[in-house]
Amino acid sequence: MIEAIFSYEFLQNAFAAGLIIGVIAPLLGVFIVVRRLSLIADALSHVTLAGIAGSLYLSQSVAAFAMLNPLFLGIAASVAGSVLIERLRSLYKHYEELAIPIILSAGIGFGAIFISLAEGFSTDLFGYLFGSVSAVSREDLGIVAGIAIIVLAFIRLFFKELFILSFDDEYAKASGLPAKWIHFLFMIVTALVIAGSMRIVGILLVSSLMTIPVAAAMRMGKSFKGTIILSVIFGEVSVLTGLITAFYFNLAPGGTIVVTSILLLLLVICYKKITVSMKKGAVA
Amino acid sequence: MIAPLIEIDNISFEYEQTKALEDISLAVEEGDFLAILGPNGSGKSTLLKIMLGLIKPTKGAIRLFGVDAKNFRNREWIGYVSQKSNSFNSGFPATVAEVVTGGLVKKTGLFRRIPKTEKANVKEALEAVGMEGFMENRMSELSGGQQQRVFIARALVAKPKVLILDEPTVGIDHRNVQSFYNMLASLNRDKDITLILVTHDVDTVTDRITHVACLNQTIHFHGFKDQLHTMSDEQREAWYGHSVRKIHHIGGSHSYD
Numbered sequence: 001m002i003e004a005i006f007s008y009e010f011l012q013n014a015f016a017a018g019l020i021i022g023v024i025a026p027l028l029g030v031f032i033v034v035r036r037l038s039l040i041a042d043a044l045s046h047v048t049l050a051g052i053a054g055s056l057y058l059s060q061s062v063a064a065f066a067m068l069n070p071l072f073l074g075i076a077a078s079v080a081g082s083v084l085i086e087r088l089r090s091l092y093k094h095y096e097e098l099a100i101p102i103i104l105s106a107g108i109g110f111g112a113i114f115i116s117l118a119e120g121f122s123t124d125l126f127g128y129l130f131g132s133v134s135a136v137s138r139e140d141l142g143i144v145a146g147i148a149i150i151v152l153a154f155i156r157l158f159f160k161e162l163f164i165l166s167f168d169d170e171y172a173k174a175s176g177l178p179a180k181w182i183h184f185l186f187m188i189v190t191a192l193v194i195a196g197s198m199r200i201v202g203i204l205l206v207s208s209l210m211t212i213p214v215a216a217a218m219r220m221g222k223s224f225k226g227t228i229i230l231s232v233i234f235g236e237v238s239v240l241t242g243l244i245t246a247f248y249f250n251l252a253p254g255g256t257i258v259v260t261s262i263l264l265l266l267l268v269i270c271y272k273k274i275t276v277s278m279k280k281g282a283v284a
Numbered sequence: 285m286i287a288p289l290i291e292i293d294n295i296s297f298e299y300e301q302t303k304a305l306e307d308i309s310l311a312v313e314e315g316d317f318l319a320i321l322g323p324n325g326s327g328k329s330t331l332l333k334i335m336l337g338l339i340k341p342t343k344g345a346i347r348l349f350g351v352d353a354k355n356f357r358n359r360e361w362i363g364y365v366s367q368k369s370n371s372f373n374s375g376f377p378a379t380v381a382e383v384v385t386g387g388l389v390k391k392t393g394l395f396r397r398i399p400k401t402e403k404a405n406v407k408e409a410l411e412a413v414g415m416e417g418f419m420e421n422r423m424s425e426l427s428g429g430q431q432q433r434v435f436i437a438r439a440l441v442a443k444p445k446v447l448i449l450d451e452p453t454v455g456i457d458h459r460n461v462q463s464f465y466n467m468l469a470s471l472n473r474d475k476d477i478t479l480i481l482v483t484h485d486v487d488t489v490t491d492r493i494t495h496v497a498c499l500n501q502t503i504h505f506h507g508f509k510d511q512l513h514t515m516s517d518e519q520r521e522a523w524y525g526h527s528v529r530k531i532h533h534i535g536g537s538h539s540y541d
Contacts, residue, residue, distance in 0.1 A: 034376055157395050164386045168372040171438075174336055174364045175390045222422065224378040 013136040014200065017144045018239045021197045021209065024151045026235035028193050029210030030228050031186065034166045040085060041207035043100045044078050044194045046107030049203045051077025052128050053114035060118055071143050071195060078191035081107065086187060131202035131254030133247050140199050147196040154189045158182055163224065202254030212261040213238060216268040234264050287350030288313050289446050289478055290335055295344025297330055304330045306502045317472045317479045319489050322499035323524055328482040331499065332450050336364055360391040363439030363447040367454050374424060380434050381406055381419040387438035409437040412475065413467055429460040446478045453485055461485060465492050498523045
């Protein structure tokens with residue numbers, strides 16, 4: 001396997017992109033989960049689908065789009081979706097969650113239209129929906145790396161503000177933080193990560209890589225920083241195990257990665273149950 | 285003469301055409317321990333938010349540390365502790381030390397990391413509220429009263445000169461309210477922190493405070509708590525409506541247990 005990774009360029013790309021996504025998706029995911037925005041990730045991934053399907057369709061008829069990586073239109077759609085969600089959330093102040101099904105179905109709706117218009121890209125599309133080991137190009141890898149730099153810089157620069165905002169947003173506003181702006185940037189960075197992760201995990205499963213490793217880490221982590229580190233470790237283990245099994249058994253990596261992360265989560269829950277009952281036993 | 289730390293000059297505030305506050309003037313001097321008392325809906329929280337600069341009054345002026353609120357830049361001088369019950373994400377996986385360190389966000393400024401040297405200040409702030417033994421505990425493991433002490437430590441860590449608390453004892457076990465107010469009184473006495481407090485615990489708080497403001501859209505009384513008995517029955521009636529009996533003995537020499 002190791003030899004194969006080094007000898008095939010497509011495998012190098014998939015593993016390098018996987019390693020990067022294994023860090024940035026759970027890292028940002030921690031903030032998404034604690035801020036109770038998990039479903040927004042889902043909505044945005046479906047909007048990304050619309051962008052990619054649109055780009056694939058246009059590439060059949062417009063020459064300029066044939067040259068363009070569909071990821072770019074996917075990213076643009078995802079970022080636009082994040083802005084629209086915020087607009088809708090402030091429009092329906094008392095029903096903020098309404099923004100999510102609206103944007104999610106809009107994404108699938110446009111996606112379905114573009115897919116049926118184009119008819120002929122079913123293999124490509126399968127890769128976009130469930131991830132692919134073989135479809136990651138050097139250019140895709142470059143885009144993922146670029147997104148990773150933006151994400152890491154954003155978290156490095158705004159870590160303490162994001163922490164306060166996630167923990168207690170009333171306090172954040174009371175201490176005079178530019179909460180609105182930071183939240184806006186956060187949504188855009190989230191949109192970027194979703195579009196970037198999609199090549200490996202697939203549109204339908206992107207949000208799981210941002211939430212399941214975090215769900216496991218939250219049971220184990222003693223502190224916020226500890227939870228972040230554990231999330232990234234769980235994310236990496238899921239991505240690597242998932243990619244290797246996907247390659248060997250010719251499966252969609254989105255499926256194997258998510259199933260691995262679910263197994264990890266179950267292990268953590270069982271481990272926690274056992275240690276807690278052992279502690280209780282020791283006390284009694 | 286030193287300017288009052290907070291000076292409110294004839295302010296009014298309307299919320300969707302309803303008057304919430306009317307012609308309020310109030311000065312808080314260094315070292316005061318002021319309790320703002322009043323029935324539900326009397327505008328107490330609104331007044332605090334105006335003091336914090338979170339909302340602008342419809343009319344009137346506020347000076348903070350002698351500077352017009354619009355031009356006031358030293359936000360870290362004013363600490364704020366909100367009502368515990370309606371804020372904060374209770375399942376959040378953070379330790380007490382991490383939460384208190386969060387109080388340094390504004391002081392540190394955008395794009396900068398909180399320096400490691402602040403660790404000593406975090407510990408000191410937790411000592412001031414008697415929570416230094418819980419630094420590595422997760423917030424979710426603490427009781428309501430302990431959590432509220434942590435939030436006060438978070439406000440203290442930036443070394444504020446004024447601490448504003450909005451009904452800080454809501455959600456605290458009744459038995460712990462006394463020791464909570466003792467802790468506040470010692471912050472006021474030993475650390476020279478000016479305290480402004482909105483509360484319902486009229487009976488418990490009166491022993492520790494220096495000043496009282498009776499609010500119900502407008503100020504019905506403001507001054508040393510010892511002078512509160514000079515309020516006439518009519519004034520009390522106007523301030524608190526029918527439930528006057530409850531606060532009748534403020535300013536007297538009752539002992540509370």
